[in-house]
Amino acid sequence: MPLIEIKNMTKDYGSGRGIFDIDLSIEKGEVFGFVGTNGAGKTTTIRHLMGFLKPQSGSATINGLDCWKDSAEIKKRIGYIPGEIAFPDAPTGTEFLKRQAELVGLNNMSYMESIIKKMQLDPTANLKRMSKGMKQKTAIVASLMTDPDILILDEPTTGLDPLMRVEFLDILDEQKKKGKTIFMSSHMFEEVEHICDKVALIKDGKLIAVKSTSEIKHNEDKVYKIEFISQQDYFRFLSESFDFVDKQESKNQVIIHVHDRDINTLMKALKSYNIKFISENKYTLENYFKSLY
Structure with a gap:
């Protein structure tokens, strides 16, 4: 049985x-990416997994538990980063994280402290006055503090600067090596490609x-x-029967589309030309994603 399963959910x-x-x-143990434009349905799907929404038809389960009926039990086992962060009333990030730890019965704060250090978070700052990036870091710490086996992350790198995004992806790499199951929505193709085993593309809710x-x-x-080194070779190559995507006469460059089965044909043809480079x-x-959209 899959750990997370969504069936005909509408x-x-x-x-x-x-x-x-x-x-x-x-x-x-799978790291699953969920990609789509704004409004495509990523957050709506994730909110069903978290039990915040009830489907009109179909179902969603996590580890055999119904995401709507058993949402309280599921939440105990999951690290969650919402797409829109709205913290409860707490004076500082430290106080908020302390309350979260008490709610889940967390006594050993060493792992939480290590995540705080990696994310370069100052949790003593006023929670309501934190920048978007600081709030995102606080939400990341809150989601990981119990070292959960399942992570559900809705656009987790929003608001992070490029260096912190890399640091966060390193943390996810560590989670992946530990065998954690991660479901992550994102509009950042490179991070999904880097970390995920599979990816689903959603458009207009489908x-x-x-x-x-x-x-x-x-x-x-x-x-x-x-x-090509010479313009003569450039023009000669244009007579070859390849699928030309682009031609730049001023640079003696061509861009061609080649299927794997035709690679040897290309290499044989190029033997009679003086090539400056091929990449x-x-x-x-x-x-x-763009080809499908």
Whole structure:
């Protein structure tokens, strides 16, 4: 049984808004990315997993527990970062984290302190006056403080500067190595590609694709940029029967689309040319996402 499972889940707000017949399964120890534009349905799906919303049809379960009926029990086992952070009334970040620790019965604060140090958080600051980045760091610490086995993260790097984003991804890498199960929504393609085993793409509340990130990165259709030393070779190559994506006469450059099965044909053809360089334009998750949209 998958650790997290969503079956035919629908929440229709009318006028095409909501989520429709969502089917997802996430195995134990899997890091799963959830990608889509703003308003595509990422947060709505996550709020159902957390038991904040009840589906009109279909179901969502975590470790066999119903996300709506057993939400209180589920919340004890999950580290959660909401997409919109609204802290309760507490004078400082320290006081907020202390209250959170008391709620979950956490006595050993050593792991929490290590996350605070890594995220360079000053929790003594006034909670309400914290910057967006500081609030995000506090939410990250709160989600990880109990070292939970399941993490549900809604746009977790929002508000973080580039250095802190890298630090947070390093923390997620550590969680992944520990065998934690992570479900993470994001609009940052590079971080999803870096950390996730699989990714689901959602558009207008409907899933349009679920793929392993390795399958996307090792796409059989390749794009190569080639620059020739002489313009004579450049023009001669244009007569070859390759799929030309772009041509730049001023630089003696071409960009061609080649399937894996035709790589040897390309290499044989290039033997009769003086090449300045050849490079592969790597196929990314962002390329894949754009092709579907």
